[in-house]
Amino acid sequence: MVKINRFYDLLPETYLFQEVNRRVKTFKAANPDVEIFRLGVGNTTEPLKPITADGLARGVQKLRDVKTYSGYGDEQGNEALRKAIAQYYNERQVTIDPLEVFVSDGAKCDTANLSSIFDIGSIVAVQDPVYPVYVDTNVIAGRGGRNIHGRHMGILYMPCTPENNFAPSLPGLHADLIYLCSPNNPTGTALNKEQLKVFVDYARAQKSVIIFDAAYEAFIRTPGIPHTIYEVEGSEECTIEVNSFSKSAGFTGVRLGWSVVPKKLVVEDGGPGKINALWNRRQTTFFNGASNVAQEGGLAVLTEEGQREVKELVDFYMGNANIIRRGLVRTGFEVYGGVDAPYLWMKTPQEMKSWDFFDKLLQETHVVGTPGVGFGSEGEGYFRFSGFQHRDIVERAVESIQNKLRL
Numbered sequence: 134m135v136k137i138n139r140f141y142d143l144l145p146e147t148y149l150f151q152e153v154n155r156r157v158k159t160f161k162a163a164n165p166d167v168e169i170f171r172l173g174v175g176n177t178t179e180p181l182k183p184i185t186a187d188g189l190a191r192g193v194q195k196l197r198d199v200k201t202y203s204g205y206g207d208e209q210g211n212e213a214l215r216k217a218i219a220q221y222y223n224e225r226q227v228t229i230d231p232l233e234v235f236v237s238d239g240a241k242c243d244t245a246n247l248s249s250i251f252d253i254g255s256i257v258a259v260q261d262p263v264y265p266v267y268v269d270t271n272v273i274a275g276r277g278g279r280n281i282h283g284r285h286m287g288i289l290y291m292p293c294t295p296e297n298n299f300a301p302s303l304p305g306l307h308a309d310l311i312y313l314c315s316p317n318n319p320t321g322t323a324l325n326k327e328q329l330k331v332f333v334d335y336a337r338a339q340k341s342v343i344i345f346d347a348a349y350e351a352f353i354r355t356p357g358i359p360h361t362i363y364e365v366e367g368s369e370e371c372t373i374e375v376n377s378f379s380k381s382a383g384f385t386g387v388r389l390g391w392s393v394v395p396k397k398l399v400v401e402d403g404g405p406g407k408i409n410a411l412w413n414r415r416q417t418t419f420f421n422g423a424s425n426v427a428q429e430g431g432l433a434v435l436t437e438e439g440q441r442e443v444k445e446l447v448d449f450y451m452g453n454a455n456i457i458r459r460g461l462v463r464t465g466f467e468v469y470g471g472v473d474a475p476y477l478w479m480k481t482p483q484e485m486k487s488w489d490f491f492d493k494l495l496q497e498t499h500v501v502g503t504p505g506v507g508f509g510s511e512g513e514g515y516f517r518f519s520g521f522q523h524r525d526i527v528e529r530a531v532e533s534i535q536n537k538l539r540l
């Protein structure tokens with residue numbers, strides 16, 4: 134008789150944003166006339182910009198014509214797009230070979246799947262709070278162990294708190310796979326070169342691998358903050374970087390991202406090229422390549438005009454983050470992030486638990502955010518707001534918090 138993968142039983146029953154949606158639905162059912170202001174999930178709201186949209190339309194157009202029609206493409210992505218992504222790095226003075234670029238349907242899937250090419254006994258380290266995907270996928274793979282008070286016993290947690298300015302310290306014990314996200318979801322912190330170098334030096338010395346999630350790099354505003362970990366010398370020997378078109382170009386629904394798996398990356402039992410070859414093996418087995426329409430759109434995004442459009446979109450969302458930030462500070466909250474990332478991380482008032490504050494905020498102001506504890510035990514007592522929303526909703530949400538929240 135077939136049995137289920139018991140490791141699923143070690144996960145929270147629902148994924149964080151499903152629980153958020155469930156509570157909002159329940160509230161809406163009881164209060165059908167109320168307008169809800171959603172600043173919860175980081176989901177883009179603004180329409181595609183013209184050059185980007187034309188790129189996607191070109192992809193569709195090609196499919197209409199027998200001379201340009203294409204079916205399956207290369208699982209690793211179109212050659213032209215891989216080259217354009219490599220060029221994107223070259224503009225940051227980082228040399229990447231297009232053969233090191235693997236185009237995908239988004240950063241979430243890549244960060245979820247990458248650990249499958251490493252030994253099942255690998256010790257995983259994550260920031261706490263953390264994007265839940267890194268933890269949950271490793272728990273499903275059998276690396277997590279039991280969850281006690283919000284922490285899996287098999288995972289090493291690197292606390293990110295106001296005391297360390299949300300910059301993690303190295304794990305106390307040896308870690309094989311280290312997940313870093315900068316600019317960070319959820320805290321909005323961006324790590325500087327020195328902070329990244331500490332991890333790169335550690336990974337090289339320990340023969341560990343860093344999985345670096347750079348999905349929010351386009352939101353960096355502070356000069357000098359690395360847009361890619363490959364700006365740190367030696368990182369190509371120990372780091373896989375993941376990035377995405379979702380948040381920067383509005384592709385959350387279009388789906389397109391990439392991973393860079395450097396040929397120089399080495400592990401204990403795999404010399405240069407081995408990990409790149411393994412990821413290629415994994416992708417060619419599990420994945421038939423990103424949509425050819427999406428890839429045509431991605432090519433347009435990476436042109437000079439496309440990058441101008443990205444800047445406009447990013448500026449818009451960062452404008453939202455700034456409005457939320459100022460509103461929360463005016464209300465008297467302790468607020469972090471929102472400077473190099475579209476997320477604001479806030480201490481809940483009067484030591485309230487994250488979910489209690491979620492319910493209070495929803496009931497009194499009709500604003501939806503994300504409870505910090507959903508990102509890990511260090512997130513308890515914190516709350517996240519997302520800058521991905523229409524401007525008028527952001528403004529009315531902030532007004533509602535200022536006027537209606539009973540403190």
Ligand code: MLT
Nearest residue numbers: 173174175176241318519
């Ligand atoms: C979030 O709100 O944390 C994001 O939507 C996560 C994601 O991109 O999957």
